[in-house]
Amino acid sequence: MNKKLLSVFSSLSLLTFNCYAAEVSPPNWWAGMKNNSLQLMVAEDNIAGAKIKIDYPGVSVKAVNSLDSENYLFIDLQINGAKPGKFPIRFYKDGQLVEELTYELKMREENAAQRRGFDATDSIYLITPDRFANGDTQNDTVEGYADKLNRNYKGGRHGGDIQGMINHLDYIADLGFTQIWTMPMLENAMEQYSYHGYSTTDFYNIDPRYGSNSLYRELSDTAAEQGIGVIIDVVLNHIGSEHPWMDDKPSADWINNESFSPTSHRREVLHDPHAAHEDKAAFSDGWFVPTMPDLNQRNPYLAQYLIQNSIWWVESANLSGIRVDTYSYSDKAFLSEWTTRLMTEYPNLNIVGEEWSVNPLITSYWQQGTSRRDNYVSALPSVMDFPLQSKLVSALASDETWATGLRELYEVLASDFVYGDPGNLVVFADNHDMSRIFTQLDEDITLWDMAMTFILTTRGIPQVFYGTEILMDNAGTDDHGIIRSDFPGGWQGDEINAFTQTGLTAAQRDAHSKIKQLLALRKAHPDLFSGELTHYGPHEGVYVYFRHNKSSPDKALMVIISKNETSKALALDRFESMLNGFSRATELVNDNTINLDKNITVPASSATVWLLQ
Template sequence: MPNLKTVISLCLSFALWSGISNAAVVSPPNWWVGMESSELQLMVYEPNIAHSKVSTDYPGVTIKKVSSLDSPNYLFIDLVIEDAAAGQLTLEFIKEGHTVTTVEYELASRRKNSAQRQGFSSKDAIYLLTPDRFANGDTRNDNVQGYTERLDRTTPGGRHGGDVQGIIDHLDYLKEMGFTQIWTMPLLENAMDSYSYHGYAITDYYQLDPRYGTNELYKTLSAKARDKGIGVIMDMVLNHIGSSHSWMTDAPSKDWIHNRGEFTPTTHQRESLHDPHGVKEDQQAFSDGWFVPSMPDLNQQNRFLATYLIQNAIWWVEYADLSGIRVDTYSYSDRAFLSEWTRRLMQEYPDFNIVGEEWSTNPLITSYWQRGTNRYDDYKSYLPSVMDFPLQAQIAPALKEKESWETGLKSLYDILTSDFIYGDPYNLVVFADNHDMSRIFTQLDESQALWDMAMTYVLTTRGIPQIFYGTEILMGNAGTEDHGIIRSDFPGGWKGDKVNAFTGEGLSDHQRQAQQRVRSLLHLRQNHPVVATGRLTHFAPVDGVYVYLRHQDDINEAVLVVINKQAKDINLKLKRFASHLAPFAIAKKLDSQQSRALENTLPVPANSATVWILQ
């Protein structure tokens, strides 16, 4: 945990960064005029600031309420901002008739059409990366004074030096590959003594970890990415903080942290929230428990904390011009809070997208959280998307298992037959792996043929595809489940790397083939939008062959995908699919000059996923 001198230094630095005239720290550090909601709650931190009276004479801004909680060092100010112009408002804090401090607070102008921003959708393909492991663009921030953990590339769980500048430096690679969205693991400050690189133990919700860069640099990343047609999705953590957060020594109220600030582990029994025979105690044990001692669990039933988290999310969307949010450990937070959090975000940005992580393989549980789902209760969810863990869990078994009437490719078919349960199955995020599990190449026993089937499926099935960095070059983690190795350094991201995946230098033939296959499938999505936005129609697998189409009535082309697990080439008889193939005369094979009349059969190689463009 940082010493008191470090904490004070960070507070002063933050105060200077946010434009505050003295050591008072105000959250959010600024706001905007013309927001959909006219209400704003400021959290002011300064020694003995509690129980102050507050005044302002800024036109269009009124103080609705001032609140003090348990700590003498926090004050909450509820403002109403109506018809106010952009500018600097002055807040005067008074105790016993004397001004104890003043704060200059900025109300900024919004970007044009900020409220109408388009969130990520099925038209996109998401590249998930671990920023510490992608590329080191600025070695000057490898070690930062005041932060305990230092650069150590020899340790899988240590900090390796990747940063925001490294992502900026390689935007052209992502664009050329065909990715249109970047989702990074959290970039906010993690001032932890060790294992801080993963980002999920946040110690400052309004400041990037300086070992990644600055807030301004993050805004630059977003702008430069947008110029290249790439959106930025921020990974947000609502459920917990890092144990080095200042709230652990001085929280605004006694109930800010669950279980009186003492470690009590969560049961991880998310099913308890939905159990018709269950008890409240089991629900609380799930929601109120901590992940690990280093991640204290937040109590979002505290309305001041809830408002803080809501406004923090809106602030980052507006400040960094985000195209989406991914929410970590979604269901672990308070249900009522999640409803209000998503409502407020979608109120401000109606066309935005937010995806929640609900790690359950049961579609009845994952679908519960998605907007538009018919639920068993009256819960209101405004969450547009969820991670499709039920589908992900079937990919490797479906490709590795022996084919039978109930195993193999039928698993993929069966899981999609459950899509009726979702509010919008086409707005689910689909993936073969992510940062918390073995890489798909390892899951598939390093079979490139099976890997190719998996990548083809993820990039052509319904939903929004997400690819984990390095998947395109067959990165794996054979023989270990160590997350530090699963999240290994991307080759070429560090000066002196002998292999450079950005340029192709040093890659094996198999890696080059894999990279080109992902590139080809991503370009297919862009050049033939029907594969991304069209309706999915699939046919029950027969003899290890699974066939599906992406098509749309008002478009004169379709995409036909054939997954063949047989160890022999086949001629696929088309009679069974005739009613859906009737509008088309020509089939062009992806990654080939081959084009043929669409008549009685199509040739399909052994152990392959073949894509045909029908016209």
């Protein structure tokens, strides 16, 4: 086996025998999982063809298979009533013992299967770990990894890490966020531009420049103490070109295409009843870039590897959810199996898929509960709401006409009938792959305020990109390395420190305060945000909607977005059905309370939130 393969699985179960080291994935498992099957992938020189012996109560060998490489062996185990413990796996060739490793079935933590996933009462803080905070300078550059620390390069590694996030959990909690989604932190042993994490070279180890598996678990545990869950970013579609599989594939069909063949990105072909087979393959089997080989999940051994890997991370790191990168690019049948297996094991988990389409028909296709013409089975609870994001920006930036402006926002929400569960969509004004919302809105603070008020009060689960709360921007460029700039204060010696608000402008402090107020509102009234949204068609530049819940009839929220250049008296009789039973309204920002027996004066170019009681 090549030297790289021997080096990357540092935390896997190892046992040296006859001067060799066998590697097994998953590195451990748990007793008492709902699915009693487990497939081990063993990697070692010339291990193919070996016979297996396991003598442990409750564990039996169902099958042993070798594929095209002589250096891999796949062992199918049946686990019925086995107790937690360690047991030896012995490998024989020609009747002789050639290898032995120790495997462990761990005890599951209490209520592990019933873990609560993120939902509409939560709010998600999206972090680029390399760019948030450097908590451990000792891991800035790690021997054996080509991509060294280089803060002067927009695509270089800047030193942010897990310890940096742990050090600033109090900041995230004080803002009011209840979930953290980080871009991937698994090993990316690439020559350059590795900081983003989407070029996996080891599925079972945190990149040492971020920390370790144990430190990742510490992040999860420490965050939980502050009421914050951790969402992992999973990449099922591709790997990094430096992954050991590229030197020694377990089977010839492990990767789609022998060399770089770009994906068409034409996701419509998966839904087009007239689409040619070749066009479908060009989308699903193509590579993103030459450094991201495309995985063939039609291979059942690879499919099982990826399914078990996701379960392993949820269980071992005590996670509250998964975000799946480039969701629709993976094989459709595999995605059905993957989601079903995850949600069977963890019925209350939440998983959100990234389907970057602004067409609600395409986005909704993947969500569980959506009606489909082809009867495709999906157990995916949530999808990223790119259609809403696109219309939000257009609605705020466009003039108010019969077809543009706030009407666009109203119309995209009116299309919610295509979703299995619109209340479980993840909504956002921007993310790590697009210009920051402040830049998209030409640094108009009033429009930024409207956008963030809407995202944090509309239906769904809001996600906010780190730095949005201090108006971070990428003016003049759409380079991702600039979009994901360093968070001020995350590095020793930073003149501006957003964690303490030292050096922030008045506008930045106001933005921070606004985000905090809105998140406090969400935490104070979770029942309203898990409830319904009722909206009224925009009229004369004003859009009004309500958040309410039948289980809390004594309160509701009224949100008013106005794009008028002057203040306007808003007659309330139009909203009679929603205002019935309420006598007063208190404005979020200034605690101004009014009686609902008269009109409301709506400020020019504003987004106001009123608590009805």
